[in-house]
Amino acid sequence: MLVINAGYLIDGISDEVKLRQSILIEGDRILRISPVDKAEIPPDAQIVNHLDGYVMPGLIDCHVHLCSPGAADPRPYKDDPESILAFRAAANAKKTLQAGFTTARSVGSKFDVDIKLQKAIKEGIVVGPRLVASGRCITITGGHGHGGGIEADGPWEVRKAVRTLIKEDADVIKVMATGGVMTEGVEPGAAELTLEELVVAVEEAHRSGRKAASHAQGNTGIRNAVEAGIDSIEHGVFLDAGIIEMMTQKGTALVPTLSAPHNISIYGIEAGIPQYAVDKNTRVLECHLQSFRMAYEAGVSIALGTDAGTPFNYHGSNAGELELMVKAGMSPMDAIKAGTSAAASVLGLQDDVGRLAPGYMADILLVKGNPLENVGLLKDPKNITKVYLGGAAISRS
Numbered sequence: 500m501l502v503i504n505a506g507y508l509i510d511g512i513s514d515e516v517k518l519r520q521s522i523l524i525e526g527d528r529i530l531r532i533s534p535v536d537k538a539e540i541p542p543d544a545q546i547v548n549h550l551d552g553y554v555m556p557g558l559i560d561c562h563v564h565l566c567s568p569g570a571a572d573p574r575p576y577k578d579d580p581e582s583i584l585a586f587r588a589a590a591n592a593k594k595t596l597q598a599g600f601t602t603a604r605s606v607g608s609k610f611d612v613d614i615k616l617q618k619a620i621k622e623g624i625v626v627g628p629r630l631v632a633s634g635r636c637i638t639i640t641g642g643h644g645h646g647g648g649i650e651a652d653g654p655w656e657v658r659k660a661v662r663t664l665i666k667e668d669a670d671v672i673k674v675m676a677t678g679g680v681m682t683e684g685v686e687p688g689a690a691e692l693t694l695e696e697l698v699v700a701v702e703e704a705h706r707s708g709r710k711a712a713s714h715a716q717g718n719t720g721i722r723n724a725v726e727a728g729i730d731s732i733e734h735g736v737f738l739d740a741g742i743i744e745m746m747t748q749k750g751t752a753l754v755p756t757l758s759a760p761h762n763i764s765i766y767g768i769e770a771g772i773p774q775y776a777v778d779k780n781t782r783v784l785e786c787h788l789q790s791f792r793m794a795y796e797a798g799v800s801i802a803l804g805t806d807a808g809t810p811f812n813y814h815g816s817n818a819g820e821l822e823l824m825v826k827a828g829m830s831p832m833d834a835i836k837a838g839t840s841a842a843a844s845v846l847g848l849q850d851d852v853g854r855l856a857p858g859y860m861a862d863i864l865l866v867k868g869n870p871l872e873n874v875g876l877l878k879d880p881k882n883i884t885k886v887y888l889g890g891a892a893i894s895r896s
């Protein structure tokens with residue numbers, strides 16, 4: 500048994516910070532949380548005191564691309580063999596976990612590298628976070644992400660693509676409702692998979708108990724995806740009041756991934772990012788932030804996602820997204836909830852992770868400093884003094 504005594508406890512779901520709480524962990528789950536002074540501690544328990552610091556749930560990133568290195572220009576990497584992608588994904592998974600992200604969702608991998616990586620992590624072959632993996636994305640012929648995705652045109656091809664991914668053990672289905680920034684020759688604003696195709700993708704995913712997530716930047720494509728019953732809109736650049744109302748009614752989550760356009764705009768062409776990506780990014784940047792604010796104010800469920808793997812958006816720097824959400828108008832506590840309980844719900848893991856409560860996995864961060872005063876401190880691994888994954892302290896070296 501393990502006991503973590505927390506000076507300040509953020510549980511990931513409530514707005515209240517509880518003082519001097521004792522977390523009793525048995526195996527990989529939390530057994531009890533009680534005030535330090537009243538806690539019944541088993542005599543053989545190992546006690547970790549963090550009474551001068553904050554304790555919070557492990558963070559969750561709903562949108563990563565573990566095969567992608569975060570290079571300025573992705574084009575030289577586009578023909579990487581499966582073996583290199585697998586080694587890179589394993590290294591990136593380790594960095595993600597060491598940065599305090601105890602759960603991550605891969606939404607778009609080449610081949611089935613992320614699905615196999617999940618198995619390797621579970622077997623203990625490599626170190627990484629709990630992984631929810633989509634395998635390849637589904638896109639139209641020549642559409643966004645077609646380089647590593649399954650190209651499917653028409654409802655029956657889409658249905659077959661979803662079934663193929665389920666056969667390959669995908670946990671979640673990722674579809675492309677619009678063009679995007681990083682694929683040359685496609686437009687972020689343009690709709691891609693049709694409403695009819697999206698309806699089939701969602702239906703087929705849900706039938707097998709899986710969630711469906713859509714890359715969706717342009718207005719029409721977002722509307723199509725929400726109408727089709729998609730579980731999460733990834734990016735959501737060009738939202739409007741009508742779509743936002745539909746999202747709140749249907750409970751569609753938004754995974755804004757502010758880090759992706761932010762890094763492209765900060766580094767630009769001088770740093771080697773392709774001209775086509777910088778040009779498209781300039782067109783989406785402001786609208787993206789406006790859409791985020793509108794969605795937040797309207798009460799859309801917002802979950803943390805970084806799009807890590809896009810230019811200068813490095814695996815292990817995922818916590819930068821918290822700071823960007825706060826800069827865009829979110830309260831620090833809501834940003835932390837977006838990265839814990841709200842993210843867990845998007846992944847369908849709301850009963851297992853994203854909260855510190857009895858019965859939940861003991862995925863826990865010990866933090867130096869107050870993240871509610873400065874959420875950006877979570878970007879520096881030195882401020883996260885310990886990461887526990889299922890009650891086991893993770894080696895940070």
Ligand SMILES: [Zn+2]
Binds near residue numbers: 562564606806
């Ligand atoms: Zn992405």
